[in-house]
Amino acid sequence: MNRQRRPGDRGWAGMHVLKMSKSRIFQICGIMASVFMILLIIFYWDDVGTTHFYLHTAFTRIQATHLPTMMSQNHDHLNSEKTIEERMSSFKADIQDDLELMYVENPKGYQGEGGSHEMKQTFNAITLPSLEEELQGIDLGINSAKTKTELERIQNERKQKIEDICADSSIMFSGKNRYFEDIPNKELDHLIVDDRHGIIYCYVPKVACTNWKRMMILLSESLLKLGTPYRDPLDIPRDLVHNSTSHFTFNKFWKRYGKFSKHLMKIKLKKYTKFLFVRDPFVRLISAFRSKFGIQNKDFYSRFAIPMLQLYANYSHPPSSVSEAFSAGIKPTFVNFIQYLLDPRTEKDMPFNEHWRQVYRLCHPCQINYDFIGKLESLDEDASYLLKLLNVEKLVQFPRSLRNRTVTSWEEDWFAKIPVAWRKKLYELYEPDFVVFGYPKPTNLLFD
Structure with missing residues (x-):
């Protein structure tokens, strides 16, 4: 049955249509305004720079109360003034990565079962009154004698080397020719950003990264102690230094900025100063082995040492705990470690751990034009020069480093039991790092 049209229906319908039109117009205007604001932010940022445009600073500052329970307890412990003994104890732990089980007078001793005992003796010998006397063969670091012109020339040579290798079509390695946009988000987790000073640091484990991370925390003020930013880098606990929440890295951009x-x-890569520190690839491997398998490390034992012992050391049922294994003198040898790196099954299961992953895979030197390339072999002078270039030398000072003068002999000592054929395969695996960062080919290890 058809409904009879009433006199007011047309007017009511017209008003309804008019209201809908106004609503649609408001929606469209709202959308256009939002798009305009986003574009304005992006173009404003791109044009005037981001050194004073702190998009994330207010969100990334971390309070101790927001940290996990165990971390908060460790953090609170540092709230009281440290005694000299406490500072020295902390110092011993902090330099462990740099000393790398201290290869002082008998490097071969650290490869056998006696290595752990000698290592403990060395660390126990470090006392405050006679620190420099006890660390024989160690350089505590001195001011660079090089002029500014010489340091500039060295940097230009290092940067030019990277540019030449990346442009050389005859040299190929994984990921070399891809665009920055093609780098997966998970591979950008080593790029730490400091918006306060316009700095990006790509950290490389086993290359003084603990202290450089501390420097980034100080500069960005991303971590607070009793509501106040840290001022002394060595006051920052190691567990907080290496906690991912203490740093704002590129891989976190997706969660915050989405498709932008x-x-x-x-934009940040264009505007900010970008730097990294590198090291002789083979010496870095030795360092990684010593610090992760030469001493008791629960995580690395369960994740890596047990599989190594099962696959390459004929232990079908190795001890389940690292303390039990070390008490029984059971741990992977350097030979087992090299076998692990060369085994094709290793990378099929998961990418190399960051402590032995190649630097070119961590920092993408062919996609990121780094402004400064430092080397562990010249850490003190490079660190001092970099802080001056960044104009922050009055705000922070890099902790004095302890370097082993005998590093040039490490490779021959540690690779003595590695077959030459394995050494050649290992060099092929790490050749891009040798070539890109200007380290000489270790010919003494690659030929009989």
């Missing part, structure tokens, strides 16, 4: 992430990354 890569565009913002590229």
